[in-house]
Amino acid sequence: xxxxxxxxxxxxxxxxxxxxxxxxxxxxxxxxxxxxxxxxxxxxxxxxxxxxxxxxxxxxxxxxxxxxxxxxxxxxxxxxxxxxxxxxxxxxxxxxxxxxxxxxxxxxxxxxxxxxxxxxxxxxxxxxxxxxxxxxxxxxxxxxxxxxxxxxxxxxxxxxxxxxxxxxxxxxxxxxxxxxxxxxxxxxxxxxxxxxxxxxxxxxxxxxxxxxxxxxxxxxxxxxxxxxxxxxxxxxxxxxxxxxxxxxxxxxxxxxxxxxxxxxxxxxxxxxxxxxxxxxxxxxxxxxxxxxxxxxxxxxxxxxxxxxxxxxxxxxxxxxxxxxxxxxxxxxxxxxxxxxxxxxxxxxxxxxxxxxxxxxxxxxxxxxxxxxxxxxxxx
Amino acid sequence: xxxxxxxxxxxxxxxxxxxxxxxxxxxxxxxxxxxxxxxxxxxxxxxxxxxxxxxxxxxxxxxxxxxxxxxxxxxxxxxxxxxxxxxxxxxxxxxxxxxxxxxxxxxxxxxxxxxxxxxxxxxxxxxxxxxxxxxxxxxxxxxxxxxxxxxxxxxxxxxxxxxxxxxxxxxxxxxxxxxxxxxxxxxxxxxxxxxxxxxxxxxxxxxxxxxxxxxxxxxxxxxxxxxxxxxxxxxxxxxxxxxxxxxxxxxxxxxxxxxxxxxxxxxxxxxxxxxxxxxxxxxxxxxxxxxxxxxxxxxxxxxxxxxxxxxxxxxxxxxxxxxxxxxxxxxxxxxxxxxxxxxxxxxxxxxxxxxxxxxxxxxxxxxxxxxxxxxxxxxxxxxxxxxxxxx
Numbered sequence: 001x002x003x004x005x006x007x008x009x010x011x012x013x014x015x016x017x018x019x020x021x022x023x024x025x026x027x028x029x030x031x032x033x034x035x036x037x038x039x040x041x042x043x044x045x046x047x048x049x050x051x052x053x054x055x056x057x058x059x060x061x062x063x064x065x066x067x068x069x070x071x072x073x074x075x076x077x078x079x080x081x082x083x084x085x086x087x088x089x090x091x092x093x094x095x096x097x098x099x100x101x102x103x104x105x106x107x108x109x110x111x112x113x114x115x116x117x118x119x120x121x122x123x124x125x126x127x128x129x130x131x132x133x134x135x136x137x138x139x140x141x142x143x144x145x146x147x148x149x150x151x152x153x154x155x156x157x158x159x160x161x162x163x164x165x166x167x168x169x170x171x172x173x174x175x176x177x178x179x180x181x182x183x184x185x186x187x188x189x190x191x192x193x194x195x196x197x198x199x200x201x202x203x204x205x206x207x208x209x210x211x212x213x214x215x216x217x218x219x220x221x222x223x224x225x226x227x228x229x230x231x232x233x234x235x236x237x238x239x240x241x242x243x244x245x246x247x248x249x250x251x252x253x254x255x256x257x258x259x260x261x262x263x264x265x266x267x268x269x270x271x272x273x274x275x276x277x278x279x280x281x282x283x284x285x286x287x288x289x290x291x292x293x294x295x296x297x298x299x300x301x302x303x304x305x306x307x308x309x310x311x312x313x314x315x316x317x318x319x320x321x322x323x324x325x326x327x328x329x330x331x332x333x334x335x336x337x338x339x340x341x342x343x344x345x346x347x348x349x350x351x352x353x354x355x356x357x358x359x360x361x362x363x364x365x366x367x368x369x370x371x372x373x374x375x376x377x378x379x
Numbered sequence: 380x381x382x383x384x385x386x387x388x389x390x391x392x393x394x395x396x397x398x399x400x401x402x403x404x405x406x407x408x409x410x411x412x413x414x415x416x417x418x419x420x421x422x423x424x425x426x427x428x429x430x431x432x433x434x435x436x437x438x439x440x441x442x443x444x445x446x447x448x449x450x451x452x453x454x455x456x457x458x459x460x461x462x463x464x465x466x467x468x469x470x471x472x473x474x475x476x477x478x479x480x481x482x483x484x485x486x487x488x489x490x491x492x493x494x495x496x497x498x499x500x501x502x503x504x505x506x507x508x509x510x511x512x513x514x515x516x517x518x519x520x521x522x523x524x525x526x527x528x529x530x531x532x533x534x535x536x537x538x539x540x541x542x543x544x545x546x547x548x549x550x551x552x553x554x555x556x557x558x559x560x561x562x563x564x565x566x567x568x569x570x571x572x573x574x575x576x577x578x579x580x581x582x583x584x585x586x587x588x589x590x591x592x593x594x595x596x597x598x599x600x601x602x603x604x605x606x607x608x609x610x611x612x613x614x615x616x617x618x619x620x621x622x623x624x625x626x627x628x629x630x631x632x633x634x635x636x637x638x639x640x641x642x643x644x645x646x647x648x649x650x651x652x653x654x655x656x657x658x659x660x661x662x663x664x665x666x667x668x669x670x671x672x673x674x675x676x677x678x679x680x681x682x683x684x685x686x687x688x689x690x691x692x693x694x695x696x697x698x699x700x701x702x703x704x705x706x707x708x709x710x711x712x713x714x715x716x717x718x719x720x721x722x723x724x725x726x727x728x729x730x731x732x733x734x735x736x737x738x739x740x741x742x743x744x745x746x747x748x749x750x751x752x753x754x755x756x757x758x759x760x761x762x763x764x765x766x767x768x769x770x
Binding site for chain 2: 126128129130131132133135136153155156176177197199200201202203209267268269270273278279327331334335338339341342343344345349352353356357360361364366367369370
């Protein structure tokens with residue numbers, strides 16, 4: 001029984017924390033979000049040099065060979081700084097799919113480029129009607145001689161604007177919501193017939209609606225077995241949810257610390273508002289929400305590290321608890337900050353907005369409570 | 380114990396419904412979104428012409444003279460039609476103060492202008508150091524002949540950027556208890572020495588401001604009520620503000636909207652409205668709302684004789700704002716990934732979603748409802764002290 005982080009993990013944590021503290025202060029982040037690209041390419045190069053982009057990839061491809069715990073350390077620290085550079089879309093999603101489903105040749109081609117910071121990727125999976133149902137897919141890929149032809153639309157593609165390559169979830173057979181018949185394709189975002197409409201989200205990231213009109217990709221482009229993509233995507237989703245939960249835990253910790261500090265210094269009625277027992281108990285509640293979230297995250301990490309299949313039930317529980325506790329923590333953070341918490345200038349609201357986007361990504365609490373009931377109450 | 384509508388009430392309901400259908404045109408609805416000030420002014424002028432702009436004013440000042448039931452019907456129909464409330468700062472807040480405490484000269488000058496929406500009003504209560512502890516306010520008013528000279532700053536001033544007038548609490552005396560020495564005064568926003576600094580809120584919009592006063596000269600005749608008795612005036616006004624804040628009718632409409640959109644949004648072929656977890660959460664909101672509606676009616680009935688509402692209005696504020704936030708949260712949940720979309724001018728067809736942007740605006744700005752008008756924590760203090768007698 002050991003919940004300590006290794007020396008190596010501690011070093012990665014310190015290195016990201018130092019970057020956030022020294023090079024990613026609030027004004028710097030604001031300037032990056034407002035810039036043309038909405039991210040800093042220099043930062044991305046730096047992340048590559050510091051090895052952060054290599055964490056979840058195997059050593060044979062130049063990776064760090066890290067496990068889920070290593071990845072969660074990175075996500076937690078990036079979360080604390082509200083880092084908008086597309087680590088989650090490129091490394092966790094785009095890279096995560098290639099490492100899972102890619103052939104030897106595909107992995108050898110793509111993973112070193114991701115690790116080197118030479119490619120920005122995205123995973124295009126949400127459709128207008130699909131909400132959280134991954135299998136609800138109307139985008140089609142039809143085999144035509146030596147190639148596949150893609151038609152359809154994906155929406156709210158994280159990092160869609162800057163991504164030069166996409167992994168696209170498309171239907172090669174079956175009906176709209178069939179679990180079978182889905183396939184993954186690596187698509188050049190600059191290919192003929194790919195059209196993007198990009199727009200900013202409240203958490204500082206840029207996303208895109210991307211249409212595919214007779215987009216031709218080579219027969220080598222499919223990632224993994226034709227028709228069998230759903231299980232790959234579901235496996236990715238488990239890892240991604242744990243990574244996002246780690247990010248959320250990092251953010252909740254920051255919000256609690258900032259709010260605690262504020263209640264100790266903000267004076268009303270001649271005393272610090274934190275001296276009121278009514279508020280003290282609420283601060284205790286948000287502290288417990290944070291600790292409980294962290295505990296369930298640790299359970300998911302331990303299980304997933306041992307065997308990803310073991311974590312299936314916990315992953316649903318984690319999404320339910322993070323959803324509830326994140327809302328609780330950011331709600332109290334805004335409320336305790338009063339009018340100041342309502343301002344765009346203060347970072348509190350921005351942390352809240354990131355938590356809201358984390359909550360809805362790959363299914364919110366309501367959705368995963370149902371999945372949890374299906375899993376845990378079965379038999 | 381009876382809430383059944385009389386035939387006259389039913390006829391009144393039909394009249395209200397008919398007027399809203401005809402007068403609140405799609406063009407006006409669009410203008411409310413694109414230019415809130417112009418839209419609100421146009422709508423309030425239409426209401427004025429109809430004689431309905433001030434349901435809560437006594438008839439002698441140009442109010443409707445409606446019964447409590449008629450007011451309830453009007454409010455219900457308004458929200459069911461998706462029509463926002465009037466801008467409250469003039470018509471609801473300062474008007475009530477002027478009617479109760481103002482001089483004849485103040486009544487004659489300001490009340491008709493407020494009825495016709497000729498002046499846009501804003502509220503100068505909170506200060507950077509005085510939020511929940513409103514009585515600690517420091518904005519100073521010093522007597523100089525027939526005038527006061529005002530120095531200080533107000534914050535969270537909604538729509539100060541549009542305002543012609545601001546009603547302020549200022550400190551005219553420092554010697555006694557902090558609640559003493561506060562004076563309620565009306566200040567022309569065009570006065571020299573006033574600076575309005577915008578505050579962008581977490582919905583990324585500009586409705587809040589900081590208003591700075593440096594040596595602003597204000598005639599002493601603009602004081603409402605007695606000099607040094609502003610705290611009494613302010614408390615009465617806050618109670619008024621709180622009842623309006625409950626927004627029961629608007630929450631009812633929100634529940635209806637949630638049911639409509641949840642019947643369309645699907646997860647791989649499964650409608651959200653059929654999801655037991657979703658149903659239970661919505662049912663919990665609806666149950667609480669049904670009770671709150673009757674809590675509000677009980678308050679209205681007690682007040683039907685006139686006068687200012689008492690501390691029990693704090694209950695309406697707390698429960699009402701909690702329910703508002705609960706419905707706003709559910710709409711965001713339905714919007715799923717789209718809840719984060721920032722631009723408000725994206726074509727819904729290209730975006731792929733109808734209501735996400737509005738849901739985000741309402742949800743984010745809605746965080747303020749439990750903070751403004753006396754935070755919900757302060758409301759609980761008021762109930763504890765004045766209703767329960769706990770000191």
